[in-house]
Amino acid sequence: MMTFFDRVYAVVRRIPSGRVASYGQVAALCEHPHAARTVGWALNGMPHALADPAHPDAIPWWRVIAKTGHISITGRDDAAGRQRQLMEAEGIAFTADGRVDLQRFRWQPVIADWPLPPAHE
DNA sequence: GCCCTGACTGCTA
C-alpha cells in the first residue's frame, strides 16, 4: 500500500541537488495541495537512516522549506542550522534575513516525465 | 472511531 508518506518521500527524492521545494509544492505533487502540514509531519517521521545525507538512499529533506523561503524546522537540537549547512553545501544561497531566494532556487519538476506512482493502490 | 498533533498556507485585521 502506497501511503501518503511514501508518496511524500518519493517526491522529495526527486528534488535535485541545488534546488528546493516548498511543503505545499510537495503536497501538491502528491495530489493533496492542502496537506503541506502533513508533508512536514511525514519528513519528521521518516526513518532515521534515510534522514542521513550520507545514506545512499537518503531522502533530501533539507531541500524542503516553507513557501516564504525560510527554514521552519522546530526539531530538537540544531536541525535548522544543519539544514542550512546542507543547502549551502549544494550551492543554495541565503538572503540577509536567513531565507532562500525561491525565485532562483525553486525546483520546477518536468511533469512530462513525472514517474510518480498512481494515487491509489 | 474520535480527538489531538504538526518541519504549512492563505486570508484578514
Add this chain to the structure above:
DNA sequence: TTAGCAGCCAGGG
C-alpha cells in the same frame, strides 16, 4: 508590513 487565526490532511493514542 506584520501578526493572528482558521483550514487543511494523515497517523497515532
